[in-house]
Amino acid sequence: xxxxxxxxxxxxxxxxxxxxxxxxxxxxxxxxxxxxxxxxxxxxxxxxxxxxxxxxxxxxxxxxxxxxxxxxxxxxxxxxxxxxxxxxxxxxxxxxxxxxxxxxxxxxxxxxxxxxxxxxxxxxxxxxxxxxxxxxxxxxxxxxxxxxxxxxxxxxxxxxxxxxxxxxxxxxxxxxxxxxxxxxxxxxxxxxxxxxxxxxxxxxxxxxxxxxxxxxxxxxxxxxxxxxxxxxxxxxxxxxxxxxxxxxxxxxxxxxxxxxxxxxxxxxxxxxxxxxxxxxxxxxxxxxxxxxxxxxxxxxxxxxxxxxxxxxxxxxxxxxxxxxxxxxxxxxxxxxxxxxxxxxxxxxxxxxxxxxxxxxxxxxxxxxxxxxxxxxxxxxxxxxxxxxxxxxxxxxxxxxxxxxxxxxxxxxxxxxxxxxxxxxxxxxxxxxxxxxxxxxxxxxxxxxxxxxxxxxxxxxxxxxxxxxxxxxxxxxxxxxxxxxxxxxxxxxxxxxxxxxxxxxxxxxxxxxxxxxxxxxxxxxxxxxxxxxxxxxxxxxxxxxxxxxxxxxxxxxxxxxxxxxxxxxxxxxxxxxxxxxxxxxxxxxxxxxxxxxxxxxxxxxxxxxxxxxxxxxxxxxxxxxxxxxxxxxxxxxxxxxxxxxxxxxxxx
Numbered sequence: 223x224x225x226x227x228x229x230x231x232x233x234x235x236x237x238x239x240x241x242x243x244x245x246x247x248x249x250x251x252x253x254x255x256x257x258x259x260x261x262x263x264x265x266x267x268x269x270x271x272x273x274x275x276x277x278x279x280x281x282x283x284x285x286x287x288x289x290x291x292x293x294x295x296x297x298x299x300x301x302x303x304x305x306x307x308x309x310x311x312x313x314x315x316x317x318x319x320x321x322x323x324x325x326x327x328x329x330x331x332x333x334x335x336x337x338x339x340x341x342x343x344x345x346x347x348x349x350x351x352x353x354x355x356x357x358x359x360x361x362x363x364x365x366x367x368x369x370x371x372x373x374x375x376x377x378x379x380x381x382x383x384x385x386x387x388x389x390x391x392x393x394x395x396x397x398x399x400x401x402x403x404x405x406x407x408x409x410x411x412x413x414x415x416x417x418x419x420x421x422x423x424x425x426x427x428x429x430x431x432x433x434x435x436x437x438x439x440x441x442x443x444x445x446x447x448x449x450x451x452x453x454x455x456x457x458x459x460x461x462x463x464x465x466x467x468x469x470x471x472x473x474x475x476x477x478x479x480x481x482x483x484x485x486x487x488x489x490x491x492x493x494x495x496x497x498x499x500x501x502x503x504x505x506x507x508x509x510x511x512x513x514x515x516x517x518x519x520x521x522x523x524x525x526x527x528x529x530x531x532x533x534x535x536x537x538x539x540x541x542x543x544x545x546x547x548x549x550x551x552x553x554x555x556x557x558x559x560x561x562x563x564x565x566x567x568x569x570x571x572x573x574x575x576x577x578x579x580x581x582x583x584x585x586x587x588x589x590x591x592x593x594x595x596x597x598x599x600x601x602x603x604x605x606x607x608x609x610x611x612x613x614x615x616x617x618x619x620x621x622x623x624x625x626x627x628x629x630x631x632x633x634x635x636x637x638x639x640x641x642x643x644x645x646x647x648x649x650x651x652x653x654x655x656x657x658x659x660x661x662x663x664x665x666x667x668x669x670x671x672x673x674x675x676x677x678x679x680x681x682x683x684x685x686x687x688x689x690x691x692x693x694x695x696x697x698x699x700x701x702x703x704x705x706x707x708x709x710x711x712x713x714x715x716x717x718x719x720x721x722x723x724x725x726x727x728x729x730x731x732x733x734x735x736x737x738x739x740x741x742x743x744x745x746x747x748x749x750x751x752x753x754x755x756x757x758x759x760x761x762x763x764x765x766x767x768x769x770x771x772x773x774x775x776x777x778x779x780x781x782x783x784x785x786x787x788x789x790x791x792x793x794x795x796x797x798x799x800x801x802x803x804x805x806x807x808x809x810x811x812x813x814x815x816x817x818x819x820x821x822x823x824x825x826x827x828x829x830x831x832x833x834x835x836x837x838x839x840x841x842x843x844x845x846x847x848x849x850x851x852x853x854x855x856x857x858x859x860x861x862x863x864x865x866x867x868x869x870x871x872x873x
Contacts, residue, residue: 234306237597239266258284358425384413390461436484448481470660586635606809696769810834
């Protein structure tokens with residue numbers, strides 16, 4: 223069987239859409255991008271050969287519209303659809319609709335998605351097959367009493383998990399019965415919003431597990447192989463942050479046992495294409511089936527780097543009806559690869575997603591063992607409607623330490639400003655001695671939070687001196703062009719009969735600094751391209767800087783900081799603006815207003831539930847008081863900083 227594909231539609235956005243296009247174009251295929259209204263000028267739309275507007279903004283109004291995606295394929299002449307990951311990637315209705323439309327789905331059969339798409343059904347299937355499972359309840363009954371009784375039987379802490387989807391959406395850890403009802407309701411809402419299915423399961427929350435997954439591939443001819451494993455133990459909010467392959471400490475015998483179990487699971491459901499079987503691995507070497515993701519995974523690049531295979535190319539060939547390119551014994555394992563996910567989020571504020579415009583975005587230099595998969599460019603915006611991942615940085619080395627050092631260098635070279643990101647946080651993880659020693663489990667971040675999370679503090683004098691030097695040396699040569707002979711038009715710090723000096727009043731974030739930069743401060747300092755070179759006592763140091771108009775971008779403590787001259791008029795205007803009470807911490811939509819005007823609340827009570835990037839965030843009362851104003855309603859779209867509730871403290 224040989225099915226013709228010359229035009230491929232990617233039913234997704236961001237970095238995965240761009241990554242799929244890269245391989246498709248290399249194979250000579252035309253590419254079709256679908257996009258929402260607000261993604262009209264997004265990178266994946268810009269790079270496609272053909273683009274199709276799905277309309278809307280929220281996923282439900284754009285990327286989740288099955289009928290419209292299929293209409294896009296027919297309108298553009300695409301024979302095949304690649305779902306990427308997220309959105310419709312694990313939606314069996316989507317797979318069936320594609321088949322019924324006479325198109326090719328670059329994913330497994332709908333029956334396989336049904337079998338593994340529900341975590342509950344998958345666990346029953348694995349239980350019948352004799353695969354060890356974590357204790358839990360995976361039944362159809364969804365009332366609160368069932369979950370309460372099951373949690374009591376299992377023993378706290380328990381993990382609530384949406385039966386559909388993945389990516390940490392609809393997952394809540396519950397430490398005690400008093401928190402169960404609220405957590406269950408919130409998890410259901412998240413699951414409904416992200417996957418259109420509120421069904422939940424509950425499991426024992428296993429302490430200190432490792433998250434190890436097996437990449438499998440199957441063709442239409444009955445062949446199935448595993449392409450080794452990945453360790454994805456470092457997570458926040460049940461979402462992966464760092465992944466590596468192969469898993470540290472994995473023995474050949476354990477690799478084979480887990481790989482063969484994964485292949486057995488895939489064959490049992492008639493699997494075709496790329497899939498990932500995920501396991502919990504404990505310190506004793508025992509593994510428990512968690513779930514199977516019936517799609518290509520975010521972390522597939524590290525598997526590609528250790529095997530030398532293009533997994534998207536494999537998907538295309540299998541969809542055409544070809545056999546697997548390699549048999550199990552032929553699959554190589556060379557070196558080590560590590561990947562980090564670069565997110566627009568604030569790690570020091572409970573990983574709240576961030577939105578805004580990327581005023582500065584420079585990826586690390588290309589080179590051997592270096593790879594960047596991204597879906598944005600400088601000037602693009604991070605929207606509140608979609609996952610806030612900017613991209614992925616991936617490094618390969620002959621061994622784990624070489625890969626780690628290479629990735630650290632890539633992180634240091636990355637320049638990003640305009641939105642809050644986890645860039646410095648990722649650097650601290652990779653630089654941590656426990657990570658260097660491969661001391662990994664899913665509690666890594668919580669266990670080392672004192673070293674990984676940096677309490678905000680005042681910027682030191684060293685920073686301001688560096689900023690002042692860079693500002694002085696990057697000032698325009700002339701402040702006016704109407705009198706080219708006037709010394710007063712020269713921006714050099716020149717003063718009649720007195721030493722040269724610059725009087726500056728700079729700002730970075732919420733901090734300001736007045737300073738005077740003189741000749742002595744600039745001695746031994748020179749500007750060479752985007753490097754500020756400072757020589758002191760025979761030691762030369764380089765600092766990356768970039769001046770764009772009235773903004774100076776300065777690399778400081780593994781992150782890029784923006785420095786500007788203080789705008790006194792804007793500052794005065796801001797001071798005169800009324801603060802309307804508790805405000806939105808990010809752009810998003812109001813799920814529910816939980817209080818009424820005049821209501822008394824206690825410290826910690828939920829006032830408003832906000833949804834952003836498919837996750838719910840509770841706005842809680844910082845102190846006891848009385849609600850004296852409500853400035854939002856259910857379903858409202860709000861911007862970061864918008865006043866939501868006014869709360870008068872109890873006197």
